[in-house]
Amino acid sequence: MENGYLIQIEGLTKSFRDTPVLTGLNLDIHRGETLVIIGQSGEGKSVLLKHIIGLLKPDSGRILIDGRDIVPMSERDLNDVRKRFGFLFQGAALFDSLTVGENVSFGLTEHTRLLHSTSIAVTHDMASAFKIADRIAMLYDGKIIEVGTPENIRTSQNEFVQQFITGRAKGPITKN
Secondary structure: OOOOEEEEEEEEEEEEOOEEEEEEEEEEEEOOOEEEEEOOOOOOHHHHHHHHOOOOOOOEEEEEEOOEEOOOOOHHHHHHHHOOOOOOOOOOOOOOOOOHHHHHHHHHHHHOOOOOOOEEEEOOOHHHHHHHOOEEEEEEOOEEEEEEOHHHHHOOOOHHHHHHHHOOOOOOOOOO
């Protein structure tokens, strides 16, 4: 794709039993980058990942993989797209003879001929996020509220971002 984006998410919304989880989320993921998604538990990070690989259908919005909208795709076409992804959800078993990177890329190396890959990671561990990320995106209240390099995020003036990355109990982020 000429614009350098592998994945483009536009206006993504998803609710479960009238509870909004994603509320017009927009995010571009560059080809070959490692993007880390951060945010509190229950903010919708896993829901976002499940949309990217087509395990969930959004209420509205588009998810473009290499310029092709996967939302209206049939299961058969989605399976072809999924062959390009390696994914591992929290708590899933790893091949203990492989590194984490080798585990994540296992499906890709089995089904494709890649020399490098695009990675999306979700973590609460900010030390790891700052270490592995090319860019970090913070999900809050159903939207991506800030995206930037690790240094941009470290020095962000956004009070929500600062409360989350520093782990402060007091601040604008409230627990329901």
